[in-house]
Each structure stands twice: as C-alpha cells, then as structure tokens.
Amino acid sequence: MKRYATAALLGAISLSACAQPQAPGADAKTAAAPAASVAGTQPKTTPGTPDAKAVAAIRALNQQVPIDRVGAAPMPGFREVIVGGRTLYVSDDGKYLIQGSLYDMSVKKDLSEASLSKLRKEMLKQVPISDRIVFAPANPKYTLTVFTDIECGYCQKMHSEIAEYNRQGIEIQYLAFPRMGLGSQDHKKMIAVWCAADRKQALTAAKSGKSVPMKDCKNPVTMEYDLGQRLGLTGTPMIITANGEQVPGYMPPQEMRSYLDKLAESAADPKTAAASG
Structure with a gap:
C-alpha cells in the first residue's frame, strides 16, 4: 500500500513537468531541450535547514521535477514548496507532505493560489x-x-x-x-x-x-x-x-x-x- 501511495503522489507532483511523449521522428536535441531546463531548476538552500529538508523530501520522490520556490508556509511548522506549477507543504523536518489548497478561513482566501500567482507574474516577466x-x-x-x-x-x-x-x-x-x-x-x-x-x-x-x-x-x-x-x-x-x-x-x-x-x-x-x- 505504501508503494502505491508513493507512486500516486509521485505522479501528481510530476504531471506538469513531464513533456508529451516524443513524437516519431523527433530528434534527440529537440526532445531534450525542456528536460535540460527543468533539471537546472532548484532553489539554493543551506544544508540542514527546513528549506533543505523540504527540497530533499521532494527529490526523494522525483529527482527531475522542477522546484521553483521554497520558503516559510503561512502555517507554522511547514515549508511552502512550488513544484511544477503546484503548491505543496512539507513539514520542517521533511517527514510530512501535504497536497492541496491552503485556505485562510479568516479572510476567505486561497493562500496556495496567491503564492502561485506571484510566481507566475515573476516568471512571465522573463519572456520579452x-x-x-x-x-x-x-x-x-x-x-x-x-x-x-x-x-x-x-x-x-x-x-x-x-x-x-x-x-x-x-x-x-x-x-x-x-x-x-x-x-x-x-x-x-x-x-x-x-x-x-x-x-x-x-x-x-x-x-x-x-x-x-x-x-x-x-x-x-x-x-x-x-x-x-x-x-x-x-x-x-x-x-x-x-x-x-x-x-x-x-x-x-x-x-x-x-x-x-x-x-x-x-x-x-x-x-x-x-x-x-
């Protein structure tokens, strides 16, 4: 059961990072272009910190998935990690991972989407x-x-x-x-x-x-x-x-x-x- 749960989670966080199957006749140089970019995507962290443990937890599931941001989550004891266009929450010790939206009931706001919006805005600025x-x-x-x-x-x-x-x-x-x-x-x-x-x-x-x-x-x-x-x-x-x-x-x-x-x-x-x- 644990193996199947891990596989399901792996598929969920890697879905948006996986390209469509290579089309017949596609040359290796063209097909490999996005993978090279994705592989180089990882925030810098200090070993032993909650950020580093969160990144290590994601990497234990998938070495190739792009990690675009890691930092303090809006709830105590967790780090917020943006992975392939999804927001995940990893406990500071790297032991627990939560998928899904984090909703602030006091102000009725989707905090996960707010974080994604900020990242999208920053990343789109890179396209002239x-x-x-x-x-x-x-x-x-x-x-x-x-x-x-x-x-x-x-x-x-x-x-x-x-x-x-x-x-x-x-x-x-x-x-x-x-x-x-x-x-x-x-x-x-x-x-x-x-x-x-x-x-x-x-x-x-x-x-x-x-x-x-x-x-x-x-x-x-x-x-x-x-x-x-x-x-x-x-x-x-x-x-x-x-x-x-x-x-x-x-x-x-x-x-x-x-x-x-x-x-x-x-x-x-x-x-x-x-x-x-």
Whole structure:
C-alpha cells in the first residue's frame, strides 16, 4: 500500500513537468531541450535547514521535477514548496507532505493560489515582448498572457474573437504551447508561425486551418512550452492576468471584460475580495 501511495503522489507532483511523449521522428536535441531546463531548476538552500529538508523530501520522490520556490508556509511548522506549477507543504523536518489548497478561513482566501500567482507574474516577466505575438487595442485596460496552440478548439474560438477582445479593452499576448509535444507536427507548425515575417497574420491563418509556409529559425517555442509546464499548464488556452492569476478558462469577450472588472474591484477593495473568496 505504501508503494502505491508513493507512486500516486509521485505522479501528481510530476504531471506538469513531464513533456508529451516524443513524437516519431523527433530528434534527440529537440526532445531534450525542456528536460535540460527543468533539471537546472532548484532553489539554493543551506544544508540542514527546513528549506533543505523540504527540497530533499521532494527529490526523494522525483529527482527531475522542477522546484521553483521554497520558503516559510503561512502555517507554522511547514515549508511552502512550488513544484511544477503546484503548491505543496512539507513539514520542517521533511517527514510530512501535504497536497492541496491552503485556505485562510479568516479572510476567505486561497493562500496556495496567491503564492502561485506571484510566481507566475515573476516568471512571465522573463519572456520579452519580442517573443510574444501581441494583439492589442490602442489603450488597453487589461493585458492577458495566453499560452496557446493552433490545433486547440477553444484556442481557435478565442482567436476568432480577437478583434472583440481588443474592442473590450483587452490586450492578448500569446505564448506558444504545442500541446502535441516537442517534435510533433503541431510543434513544427508553431515554429513556422513564430518564424514568419508577419507572426500575427501567420497565427491567424494557422488557427483558421490555412497552411503556413514551413520555416525554421531561432525561436522561443520550446522555451515557452517548457515555461507553460513549469507554471502548471494542464490545458490550452491557459490564460493569466497581469497579476499572475489564472483565469478559469475560455470566456467570450464581454464575459471576460466583466470578469476582469470584478477582479480589479476586488483588488481595490479588500472587503470585496474577502467576501468573494
């Protein structure tokens, strides 16, 4: 029983860090790119400290899973560890591990999501605007980062309404996430989009089912795919606000504007935020 419980936990914390199976014909250099980045992800800790024990506990389950942050948890006796887009809690002695959201009943706030939002915001800052495909109105009220795929139905639907999102004052900044995995035809098509002379036109064509001339160049597609996994992406489109909060999923433009307005109101009024949870 202990063995099966450990296996289940291992799978849970490694899910977002595991790439899709390597596609037939994918070369070893391309397939290995995210793994190299993930393997180098680990916070610095001092031996013997609660932080070091927490990292050691995670590494005992999985040597490769990315650990992006470790520090004091909001509850005493535990460390908060962000692992592959998930928040875990490990006891200071490294003996116990808790999965799931930590909810503060006094203020009705999900503390786990708050920590993830902060990390997402910091990590997304590392992606320059030149590596994104941006559709923006003249004076945007809100900016969303969207991990997208050209084959995903909801990604296609969202993009078909891009002009209306812009009319609603919403800027969309796309990052690439070829959901079929590295080396797949999907991956190659997304590289072609990012290598096109007019990326916006190429992305619109690809999402409309039109062919895009296959090209290769120095591009951020693999890096963005890796980043999406580290942020806990489980499906496309993954939509993230400027504050790092993850939007539940696709919403029509007017509904999205209303949702963002409510988030802004909650942020401006702590009492409203507490009431809304």
